[in-house]
Amino acid sequence: MRASSSLFLKGQIPVTNLHLRNSKFPKGILNVKMHPVMCLCNNIQTNSYEVANGSYVPTGQTKENNTKEKPSGKTESIGAFQKLPIVMPSIDILGSALRKAKKISPTKGIANIAKRERNKGAKQLDALMKELAVPLRTYVENFPKKTYLHPYERSLIELTLGDGNYEKVLGNVDALRKRIVSVGKEHASLCAKSSSKREAEERLDEGLKKIEGIFAQERKVIEDLLDIAKTLRAMPVINLETPTLCLVGAPNVGKSSLVRVLSTGKPEICNYPFTTRGILMGHIVLNYQRFQVTDTPGLLKRHDDDRNNLEKLTLAVLSHLPTAILYVHDLSGECGTSPSDQFTTFKEIKERFPEHLWLDVVSKSDLFKKAPVVYATEDDDPTQLELAKYRKSGPDGAIYVSVKTEEGLNELKCGVHELLNMQMDKINDINNKQEE
Structure with missing residues (x-):
């Protein structure tokens, strides 16, 4: 039970109602409207909540006279965990x-x-x-x-x-x-x-x-x-309107190292599988714009029914959050998962989430170039030929990086920034369509 793991501020805070139930202010100022202001604060939720029937629902769905009103069946905002009551021993x-x-x-x-x-x-x-x-x-x-x-x-x-x-x-x-x-x-x-x-x-x-x-x-x-x-x-608060980069890949391929390079996140880095025991969060600031970066537990080649809860956490992030994917491949043979198995999982995730923006990176390039893991194949089957190509050079358009030698890190940062800007445009388009 002790196991471990906000929509983007588009330069302003949206109008919201503050319900000051327990305050000593006069009744005339109990409902205060906040007008848009410029702000670069961290972890600000865009929706206010109040308790209704023991649950958090947006304040727009409750009445001032405390009459019971059925909440909407769909809740778009997150952050309820930060509003949990303090439990005394x-x-x-x-x-x-x-x-x-x-x-x-x-x-x-x-x-x-x-x-x-x-x-x-x-x-x-x-x-x-x-x-x-x-x-x-x-x-x-x-x-x-x-x-x-x-x-x-x-x-x-x-x-x-x-x-x-x-x-x-x-x-x-x-x-x-x-x-x-x-x-x-x-x-x-x-x-x-x-x-x-x-x-x-x-x-x-x-x-x-x-x-x-x-x-x-x-x-x-x-x-x-x-x-x-x-x-x-203790769960990280993820802002649904903030462009989010999600690092995905097999265990021990170097995702945590790249999170440390790209963002403010400081995940644990060890040379064994499933170092990441939950969802870890970092931030990137680009041109006064704050972006989110999540490090997720590694995925293995197996059916969903056989996946452990760590792997299911990764799939939950991809399924329910508007993320761009930075898929990390390790073809050096150091991560403990064969390139063949990584290829199978990579293809599965890419087919499952076709709407996500995507960027591939081959990590530990210094080791890969010294002793590449190459397997000869004589099978003319197109799938096997694609696998043979993957083993030799990774996916098409992948960026080769090495945290140890710093090779490709500048190129990776530029690619990530471009990807996040595209994600921001995508979020804005969705919001505009919803407003219309």
């Missing part, structure tokens, strides 16, 4: 609740000692119940339902946390809340019906221990939710 929730409950005094003006003790006990039990149940209810309501998330974020939840675990943990938290409420009401009622001061004290003590014991026994569900919140909040 279970020991802190329990400690705070016990301290507040024990400070509760009986209602003033009760002269009878037995009645005063009954009143005090019932109020303390009711307070403890609420101090434990309210945070749990807040978590359940404010963690977004998967139905309203962007498909990319839904994929992240399923692949990072495991299919169904997100809903299971939230369900367990809600079950604990219901049990706390049920037991708290029961013991508060018993305390209120006590016939003497001593009986009221005994029932108060019994109720406090019962509620505390239940919470302590099932506290793991809160720790599980805390782990989920930490994991999801």
Whole structure:
């Protein structure tokens, strides 16, 4: 569960409504409209969100009078993980609740000692119940339902946390809340019906221990939710309108090294497969324009049903995000995946995502030129001839680079900049068509 991994600011922030629910401002300024301003800030979301039925939906889809309105079936914006509520450790929730409950005094003006003790006990039990149940209810309501998330974020939840675990943990938290409420009401009622001061004290003590014991026994569900919140909040925020370059290829072909060269991203670089354990993000600034670069886990030659969750993360990025692809090939024999297998995966991905802008790069060119991996073939089949050509020189138009000798890096940067500008034009065309 601990496993790891915004549309582009076209020079301005779009008009949006800010819902300042908990502010102390006068009612007249609760809805503030922000007018377009020049901005080069990082990680700014273009849509504001508010909680509706326990889920994040754009503020334009909710009414001021809190009437329930069915959200749109399609959510275009992402960033809900950054709005997750802060989950307190279970020991802190329990400690705070016990301290507040024990400070509760009986209602003033009760002269009878037995009645005063009954009143005090019932109020303390009711307070403890609420101090434990309210945070749990807040978590359940404010963690977004998967139905309203962007498909990319839904994929992240399923692949990072495991299919169904997100809903299971939230369900367990809600079950604990219901049990706390049920037991708290029961013991508060018993305390209120006590016939003497001593009986009221005994029932108060019994109720406090019962509620505390239940919470302590099932506290793991809160720790599980805390782990989920930490994991999801650490996911990189991808702006859907910012041109994004996605590095794809087999494991250990040099994608992470190229991310470090091209962007601000600093992924781990090791000489073993699947170094990248999630989606890593970097940025490129070109002519005051910020672009995104993602490093993804490597893809192996196999059927989708046999792919691990790391590979499925890569496919989720390509399927749900408007990315341009920088496909990295290693023909030196150093990556652990044969050129033949790389060729098969390369052809599969290119056929699967024909609408993506594409640039090929052959990495580790210093090793490839010294000892190229060449396999002779006598088969006249066109596919085999294409494979033989790939083994010798890679795809047509590929850029040869070497991070070690810096060969081809300037050419690669120019090619990437041109590709990202084309991606920006593509995004603008899509937005213009949607506006029309």
